[in-house]
Amino acid sequence: MDLFSQLNDPTENLLPYQGMVNYYGSIMDHKLADQYFQILMDSIAWQNDQAIIFGKLITTKREVAWYGDRNFPYSYSNTTKTALPWTKELLELKTLVESTSGESFNSCLLNLYHDGSQSMAWHSDAEKDLKKNGAIASLSFGANRKFAFKHKATKEKRALYLPSGSLLIMKGETQQHWLHRLPPTKKVQTPRINLTFRTIDSSKS
Numbered sequence: 001m002d003l004f005s006q007l008n009d010p011t012e013n014l015l016p017y018q019g020m021v022n023y024y025g026s027i028m029d030h031k032l033a034d035q036y037f038q039i040l041m042d043s044i045a046w047q048n049d050q051a052i053i054f055g056k057l058i059t060t061k062r063e064v065a066w067y068g069d070r071n072f073p074y075s076y077s078n079t080t081k082t083a084l085p086w087t088k089e090l091l092e093l094k095t096l097v098e099s100t101s102g103e104s105f106n107s108c109l110l111n112l113y114h115d116g117s118q119s120m121a122w123h124s125d126a127e128k129d130l131k132k133n134g135a136i137a138s139l140s141f142g143a144n145r146k147f148a149f150k151h152k153a154t155k156e157k158r159a160l161y162l163p164s165g166s167l168l169i170m171k172g173e174t175q176q177h178w179l180h181r182l183p184p185t186k187k188v189q190t191p192r193i194n195l196t197f198r199t200i201d202s203s204k205s
C-alpha cells in the first residue's frame with residue numbers, strides 16, 4: 001500500500017469555503033481503539049432515539065446517549081435529554097481529543113449504528129443550546145463508514161471515511177453553511193460507535 005495514502009495533514013481544511021473541517025486520522029492504535037469500542041458498547045446507557053417526524057413520534061433503531069460536565073438539558077428533533085455524568089473512559093477520551101485538537105468540550109452525544117442500514121440524515125449541529133461556532137469533535141470506533149458534507153446553498157459536496165480511532169473536527173461557520181450525514185450502506189454489516197464532543201452554552205438556557 002502507498003504509505004502516503006495513510007498520512008494526512010490535520011491543518012488542511014477539507015471544506016472549500018464557509019467552514020473548517022480538519023481530519024486527524026487515527027489518534028490511537030488499533031488495539032486500543034478495539035478496547036474502547038467494547039467498553040463503550042458495554043458501559044454506555046444506550047437508548048433507542050426518539051424523534052418527532054411529520055408530527056409522529058418515531059423510535060429509531062440507532063441508539064444514542066448523552067453525557068456531560070453537568071446535568072445539561074439538550075433539545076433536538078423535538079426531544080429533550082438530560083446529560084449523564086462522564087464515565088471513566090469518556091473522560092479519558094475527552095482529554096485525548098482535547099489535547100490533540102487544542103479545543104475544549106463539556107458534553108458528548110454518542111451514537112451506536114448496529115450496521116450499515118442505520119444512518120443519520122442530512123443535518124447541521126447548530127441547536128440553540130450549543131455555543132455558536134463552537135468546535136465539534138467526532139471520534140469514531142468500529143466499522144469504517146463514509147461521512148459527507150453538503151453546502152446548504154451551492155450543494156457542493158465533500159466526503160471522507162472515518163475508520164476506528166479516527167478524529168474529525170468541525171469548527172468555525174461549518175454548521176451555519178454545511179449539512180453533514182452518515183449515509184446508509186449495504187457494504188457494512190458490523191457496528192460503529194461515534195462520539196461527538198460539543199460545548200453547551202448554559203448561559204443560553
Ligand SMILES: O=C(O)CCC(=O)C(=O)O
Nearest residue numbers: 109111120125182194196
Ligand atoms: O455518526 C456520525 O459520524 C455523525 C453523528 C452526527 O452527526 C451527530 O451526532 O450529530
Ligand SMILES: [Fe+2]
Nearest residue numbers: 123124125180
Ligand atoms: Fe451531526
